[in-house]
Amino acid sequence: MQYYEVVLRILLAVLIGGAIGYEREFNNRPAGLRTHILVCLGAAVISLIQVYSVEEVTNMILKHPQLESAFKADIGRMGAQVVSGIGFLGAGTIMHEKGSIKGLTTAASLWVVGCIGIGVGMGYYMLSLTAGACAVLILVSLKKFEERFVEKHKVIKFEILYTNRNNTLQYLEDYFTRKGIKVTHIEYPVEEDDLTVEEELVKRCLYTVLIPRYLSSTDILYSLTKNENIIKANII
Incomplete structure (x- = not known):
């Protein structure tokens, strides 16, 4: 993988995480701009590490075919740990106050940002950009729709x-x-x-x-x- 592509993925993760985090920060939520950027960035870094490890294992096997049975690379394992780990971070944003529960949307946005970061790190640009745009649209537009049409x-x-x-x-x-x-x-x-x-x-x-x-x-x-x-x- 070329260095410029690594930089591109890192910057794209920061951009998408920042776009979603800005909406949360604007609404004074527990996890805002910096938190979402860091989560998305961290997930992207984990994915990049995973991509690099797969490349190294592949090159090693090509050089030494006799070691094929000794080397294994599960391309999805590290990403799965990121997704489950974000659950603990999201739990910290959920608050119970006078019978009502707050912070579920922020917890969900953190989880989505982590998933998008994995996608960016793996190089799925269109998927990540589309998912990021949908997340921002949902957070901004559907809130107004709920306030107007959904009785709470x-x-x-x-x-x-x-x-x-x-x-x-x-x-x-x-x-x-x-x-x-x-x-x-x-x-x-x-x-x-x-x-x-x-x-x-x-x-x-x-x-x-x-x-x-x-x-x-x-x-x-x-x-x-x-x-x-x-x-x-x-x-x-």
């Missing part, structure tokens, strides 16, 4: 202190139904020392709900506390 929900957990159990629980059920809020889980913790308000027993419940994006959790809390039987409502 926020996962929120409410803590509610209340009196008059039956009436309050019925009110909560009616309110959530009216607002299009889906209740996924309800907990009624057992308290050793229940509070009392004007001789009424105060109960506590925890609601895990799916809230449409157009609803504000602050407005929901305000609406809930307007009920005379609800002492307090907050997000946990």
